[in-house]
Amino acid sequence: MKLVIAIIQPHKLEDVKKELYAAEVNLITVSEVLGHGQQKGVTEIYRGAKETGNLLRKVRLEIAVNESFVEPTIKAIIKGAKTGNVGDGKIFVLDLGRCVRIRTNEEGSLAIG
């Protein structure tokens, strides 16, 4: 079992969701986050006071998958999120120790799907 975490551009969320559904990955969690990578943030001005290097809005996806779905998930995220510019984001893949479905007490691979 792996946990795939992806940080993407907010406006690419719909594209990524579409690609994930096409790859039959249907269970995702999405949250709004702020991030700062190579893109260096943006300048903001408030009543003349300039603030540089502010964090940019990003979207964070969390997807728990069985081994066989790891590659399709990564491919789908890249396909949906890539623009070729800095700021497209990153994908992290972590080992997942345990997974329990609250409704049924099912564990492991059964609970993930």
Added chain:
Amino acid sequence: MNTVNTGDTAWVLISAALVMLMTPGLAFFYGGMVRKKNILSILMQCFIVLCLLSIQWVVYGYSISFAPNDGFWGGFQWFCLNGVGVEPYPDYAATIPHQAFMIFQAMFAVITPALILGAFAERMKFSSFLIFILLWATFVYAPVCHWVWGTGGWLKKLGVLDFAGGIVVHITAGIAALATALVIGKRKNLEKNIPSPHNLPFVVLGTALLWFGWFGFNAGSALAANGIAVSAFVATNTAAAAGGLSWALMDLIRNGRTTMFGTASGAVAGLAAVTPGAGFISVVPAIAIGLVASLICFIAVSVIKPKLGYDDSLDAFGVHCISGTWGVLATGLFASKLVNPAGADGLFLGNPKQFLIQLIAVGVTLVYAFAVTMIIYKIVDLTIGVRVDEKEEAMGLDLTQHHERAYTVLE
């Protein structure tokens, strides 16, 4: 020498203030509908129109709209309000200072161009917006305003009835919205994902401010605190209410639930539709005008627009042009000299000629405003470019055009 009536003057000044509030009201009405990365751009566009056109109006806008002239627009003799003083100008209003009429009209000149921005929301460069609006106010609003309301205007001489701006405000802005939506093109990624309004409470707040301000818009257009002002006030409230109910009902029939967004849109449609007839009609026609306005706007935005495929983002055409056109024609049907002896009887009171006049005015205004809006757009597009680039559109206009954001994520 005409004498100034204090009651009339007080009412017109209050009405001017009410209409001023409609522009920020419109900003929230529109601002709630866009994505949260673009709300400041909408608020800013509305607010800067208030600043920019207030100046334009006193410098030359009022003169080219209202100074007596038989030609294409008004004369330049009132440049910088030269000769526009505190004495009444009886051609327009015999019992209030001329400047009171001028500042009341200023608020109309401000909100009309602001209505258009719903069509190209979320994708126009701010610099281009400023130039577009200034040219539009000068070459579309001012001439049409002169034709309909100015001394020497040809539609006025023809006898067209437009009490508070169905032609001058809603048709000009509404058809300009269609023209700009067609040429600027759709927002990116629209096929995949139609964006939800980011803050519907703002839309409702905006609607409430518009409804409130509209009492100044319509009842103030009597230019006196008299019976016609009262009947326009009653007609305005009645049509707004009928419009809101009517849209809620259609939501219910078509989708099984009434919606807040729909009901608010219906009220605005009813308000726009009653504008040209407000001071010429009684209460039953006002109900009919509001009910029908919502019905046809509902069809325009939820059936026709998706079929034709243009992206009038916030339905400036679908609500204002459609209901404004309906209202102007309905005035030709329902107008009654019993309500306003200075008006005329409509078709239903045995005067088909009035309906014909209304029809001519609508046709000419639609063609003129559409064509000139296209020309202005093209000029701005060929010189400095109208649309933001794709990356800026993705990041949002708040950050890219103004270096601000409306909402923080943390704190």
